[in-house]
Amino acid sequence: MRQYIRYIVPILIPLIILLLPASAFPVDGLTVVQQRVIAIFLLAALCWVLEPIPIYATSVVIIVLELLLLSDKGLYLFRQDEGQAHFGELLVYSDIMATFSSPIIMLFLGGFFLAMAATKYRLDVNLARVLLKPFGTQPKYVMFGLMLITAIFSMFMSNTATTAMMLSILAPVIALFGVKDPGKIAFALCVPVAANIGGIGTPIGTPPNAIALKYISEDNMISFGEWMFFGVPFVAILLVFAWFLINYLYPAKQDKIELTIKGKFLKTPKAITVYITFGLTILLWLMGSSHGMNSYTVALIPVAIFSLTGIINKEDLKKISWDVLWLVSGGIALGLALDKTGLARLLVNSIPFDNYSPYVVLAGAAILCLLMANFMSHTATANLLMPIMAALGTSMTSLTPLGGEITLILVVTFAASLGMSLPISTPPNALAHATGHVQSNQMARVGVIIGIVGVLMSFVMIWLLHLIDHI
Template identity: 75%
Template sequence: MRQYIRYIIPIAIPLLILLIPTSAIPIEGLTVIQQRVIAVFLFAALSWVFEPIPIYATSVTVIMLLLLLVSNHGLVFFKAGAGEPHMGELLKSSDIMATMASPMIMLFLGGFFLAMAATKYRLDVNLARVLLKPFGNQPKYVMLGLMIITAIFSMFMSNTATTAMMLSILAPVIMVFSKDDPGRAAFALSIPVAANIGGIGTPIGTPPNAIALSYLTGENTITFGEWMAFAVPYVVILMAVAWLLLVKLYPSKQETIQLDIKGKFLKTPKAITVYITFAGTILLWLMGSRHGMNSYTVALIPVAVFSMTGIINKEDLKKISWDVLWLVSGGFALGLALDQTGLAALMVNAIPFDNFSPYIVLVGAAGLCLLMANFMSHTATANLLMPIMAALGLSMQNLAPLGGQVTLILVVAFAASLGMSLPISTPPNALAHASGNVNTNQMAKVGIIIGVGGLAMAFVMVWLLNVIGFIS
């Protein structure tokens, strides 16, 4: 029976919510449309936790359910009574479908094209070879070099792809360590830790960043370059802390170590096109909107260039992480429903958050996000929490002196990326654990310290941003 529980719960509980009268749900002023969104939200949350189906399939199902249950082009009998006060307003089906082609999705697509082209033309490996040379052959400095390069790559590439590449480079080196050498675990942990931290550095580094940006609109809008202006220094400091922690906890017995990465930069016309497009796209992102384009428009430049030149062909397109795009799209659709039906605001207003200290709310929200991110997908965690946090940030008057909605969203976004204490927390962790060079206890010790320490640093960061007037 236990094996079926994970299939039954995600369906049974939302179905129960759908069937009971709205008066039975302890939220004053709840409409039928909002009740349906609660059911869809619970389906998403429980499916992302229990994973009876793949998490990207849950996202697609969420979009389908919203179209059926709460859109103006849903099933006829679900639209009966639309417009009545107790029924609520139906959403436009075109708005729900548009989440599949949100500007944020285009931003990620551009990132995927850059990463795929870099890997295909060995730009990543050759950059690693060149960048590692200055770090010598002392184990702790070689590890520092590996972490820096991993973090840089993970800012613009998938954390999973970066980890897989760097672990393959590292594999022959780890064999040099004896089985009882703590340095073996340090090197194996350094790659996923650096990948997880490095992804925080750019809006395309990890999905929670993009999800956070989608809620920072209007006067709270943050550009690609502005995000990097505060996130990269944060990454640098946290990376230094992580490196010192690994050196202290797992000191290597080896006195010297050699990394032999073979290869050279390709000089074919297509390879040169990749180098120029890669550098040009990043430069345009860093320049913000000074050239008139936003980061989403810039993201389509590599998509067009690589498609026109055949650098990325139809076979390559099959290798793009479409599941990540679907997963993020489902989160956007869920957030849209929570926002436009007024459910997020209603849920937030049902609890007198203004009676609580804003510091308690910030710490509680970030702590909840960090806890959830250790046990489920970072993207799913951000998808579930971000629309509620956005509404909470707008409604809490006593949070305004601390930066209001921007502060809350940034802290929660960073917390989502800091969940890295278990093999199941992130794909990079799973890859490192699967290598057999690090055990769960070692990973948990490092992950918990970095997670809690990184969260404390995030609070300091947003405080500084508030002091200098970046957050107002």
């Protein structure tokens, strides 16, 4: 019966919403087009939570439904009342289709090319080998080194790929621990925790970051370097806290640990091209204000170089995480519909948020996002909440002294990445749990504490940055 509910509910509820008269909704002035957006939004939310179909497939369905029901080139049956006051404004079909090639998608595509080239030419493994040497043989310091390297890699590579690589390096080391040595839990747990935290550090570190950039207005636009200016210190502080926490809860009994990673830097022309392009791209991202190119333009440089030189060939292209790109594009399309039809503003204006303290609104939004992110995809969570938070941020005058929409969006973005309490919360968590060394309750104990501390930290850091801007 439960299996059938997963399939029936996501279809039935949106269908009921479509068939209800406008007077049945507690919002004045709701148009036919806005009613259709509500139905599509609920379909997306239910499909992303219940997962009757893959989450990337939900995104494709969103875009197709918007083209059919909301666009100026949709089915004639759904456009026959066009021009009447109660009907509302239709979306331009090319705007909906453009979500597949949004600048955000190009930014992620550039990140995928860099990560794939780094893995193919063993740049990641060799960097890990070199960077871990200074951390000695004491388990707690080796663990800190692992967390630091994992977090750095996660800023520029897929969190999942980074976790898979680091856990494979750790597999023979974890096997050396005694059966009842808590160090085994600590080492298996530290990698996904560091990967989840590290993704916050850059706009390409995790999809919620890129989605957030889409909803930050031109006046408050954040460059790649500016994001890292507050993202990296946040990651560093939270990483140290996570290290202390894991060491405290699961201290290793073993006195010494040897971490041997075999390999050497390749010196072929293609490998050298990868090293130079990787370094140059990151440098250009960090120096955005001096050369005039934005991060989206820079992201396509490695795509062009690696394609031109054959470093990434057509077989490699098949391995790109197209599902992530489709998932993000579906979220952008959903946000477009909520924004352009005026539904997000209508819903936000119908609730007197200005009557509440801005701190209550910020805390409520962060807690809601953190809870959702623990039980569903971080990207799906950001896709659902971000357009509503953007509309709320621009409409709440009481938020202006705290930084306005940008504060609300960043708090929610950080909260989305901090949902790491369960094996299902993130792919890195699932990979760590699959090793058999970490139980769900052990993961939850660490994940809940880091999530709450991380959200509180995001409030403090964003408040401090706002203060600095006004000095």
